[in-house]
Amino acid sequence: MSKPADVADGQQAASTTVRPLRIALIGNPNSGKTSLFNQLTGLNQKVGNFPGVTVDRKTGVAQLTATQRAEIIDLPGTYSLYPKSLDEKVITDLLYDKGADNYPDFVVVTVDANNLRRSLLLFTQLGDLGLPAVLALNMMDVAERHGVNIDLPELERELGVPIIPMNARKGIGVAALKIVMAQRLDTPPVRFWEPDEQMLPLVRQIRYYFNLHNDYLALHYAQQFRQIGFLSADEKTHIQELTQKYAFDATAQQAAETIGRYARINEILLETVTVTRTEQHEPVSNRIDKVLTHRVGGYLIFLSILFLLFQAIFAWAQYPMDWIDQGISGLSAVIQENFHGPLIRLLTEGVLAGLGGVLIFIPQIALLFGFLAVLEETGYMARVTFLMDKLMRPFGLSGKSVVPLISGLACAVPAIMGARTIESWKDRMITIFVTPLMSCSARIPVYTVLVALVVPDEAAWGIFNLRGVALMSLYLLGLFSALGSAWVLKKVLKARERSYFIMEFPVYQWPRWKNVGLTIYQKVQAFVLQAGKVIVAISVLLWVLASYGPGQRQEAAVSQLIMRQNIGFNSPGGVAEFYKQHPDYKANLDRQVASARLENSYAGVFGHLIEPAIRPLGYDWKIGIALLTSFAAREVFVGTISTIYSVGQDADMGTLQQKLSAERDANGQPFFTPARAFSLLVFYVFAMQCMSTLAVTYRETKSIRWPLAQLIYMTGLAYAAAFMVYQALT
């Protein structure tokens, strides 16, 4: 048990306690909470999970004074303590259980000075729970511009907590906040709202049964017992019986509380806030909205932003990607020139090849998440939601599905987690189910390699690049399949509750580059550490599988081949002398030996095994291997293909592109015909080939049926589509 009272007994004790202060950061969405969190913690952040649920739990360490540190928990944005979505439930789980390990010592409430009335609703609820609090009065600069004058000493008296005026974006007031945070804070003395007399019998019974420290917390138990994670089934039944006994009407009670609180807040604001608006001009945001949500212009602007996004991912990212590619192959060549042996081959063909496959992604991931972060930061993302809602609804999706779907272009894993903001169960399930159909960045390498192989690098209609058109078509194919599948699901699924679309429009503002930078850093780091590990491991495993075979099979195949080649071969000076005189013959034999070894390796055996099933799609056993390994992560396809084709081949063979073009079928024709390549491309658009996505779907839906349905549906779709494409093109 770590009750706050035991921990920090006066400031002196606080600086010498075993564990640092634990402070929760809470506030309305768009109240500058994230900015403040970044200001307080800088790069000392880590992203974890809340127990039981999978909302990102961002924690960080803030250096309050020279000797004192505090652990800061960043809670999701919320308007009240009555959760409407899973995101917000995390907050109540944390604040209801005073005995819990991570119960905060106090909370920092971020409040938008321009929206005091609404922001104070949450604050008064927290105050009535008896949580020690500091009020970070944010966006003071904007409030001053709007002519809002706040009598801070009076407001402090009314609210009973320290108030720090600040501008979190610019870091103004952070130092003052740290000083206050370093002090020991008491339970605020002011009560803003008390449950009605009629409620008291119920409230008191719950309060004494659970030994709670105040009435208001007991009322929350009565309201939300079904969702409180730490209550046992018996305890829930007990509360349910009590609420039935006293005919507790949760909705009416909650409405009465909210109205009661607003009445009290109005009284407080009358005393403390005066608005002297000199001129009544239309806010800039509204004028920007007139353009950005215009009936024609709005969509055009959104489309051009998307186009810019694709341009960035495919064109701009190409330069750093080429550098990484050349750097890795250069390094690999240098190592192979100077050292020899099986370990060196493992290093260059296994580890380095896999590492290259990870690093090459970084430019695209950074650009995509940078873009998304800027759109989010400026407030434009909310307008996208607004623009798209009506369009998405026929498909059973809501405007809020647009952000997960667009994020799905980067990676389905965070995108599916992003669907948590959708309150309606049905909308959310549909969004989760179809998001993996959006072409994620892991498919980019597959697309790029195959498109470059069969589509000429020429201009079409003057402006467009043919390869660009092909890529765009693949993305559109993914998008339309996602929408179509959503429509089907909408017909199949039954709604559990109504869907909401009430959302606040954040005011337009310049992005905070520090926040954008942090987002990029965190996403890239997560990718390199999580996906990267799998990719390198698979790459090494593949190298082993492709280099060694069962028993003496490889050796037998090779000696048989050599024997066949050397039949009737009788040269003076022996075999070695002959090879020296006929280098072409030697090179040809070497390739055949390598090919025979690979075909008889473990990987080859595996590929042969599934070849009958994939032959109708135009694939051979080599692609079969790649399809299977892709299940770890799609981008492994490229690693696999390059490992498969590089094993045993000349090291200076060059890039993967050339290797694939050089591949010949049994008749000596190029293996990667347009039919094969397009069949593969379509397969990769649809197929569910990602363990991480299935795992996250399972965690988010809490049911094995959803990931299973995703796997069967998407892979079936992929097989059917690839079959049709291949048969149509040959």
Place this chain on the structure above:
Amino acid sequence: MFVFFLNKLFLPVALFRRTSQPAVAVTTRRTAKDLRLGETGTICCLEDPEMALKLLEMGCIPGVKVRLSGRAPLGDPLMLVLGDQEYTLSVRASEAATIMLKE
């Protein structure tokens, strides 16, 4: 031509609605959904209890002024500006229809 046909189709429906439910027609009050672009009304009450909880939290409190500042290009959702503090909510037309206005 086509529009004319549609009119004929819907006219009887509209009449039927009005005649069959006179009580509704009489007591029907304006809602935030019925505001004209740029028009301001005052919130009187919230009709739908469940929706009301969410709306209240977001600041749609009886007595607060509400202005229709915009519609999404397809007519839905709506952009409502609340109170003097000028912050903007986005709500679907069906949700705005639960916000009753004072006459």
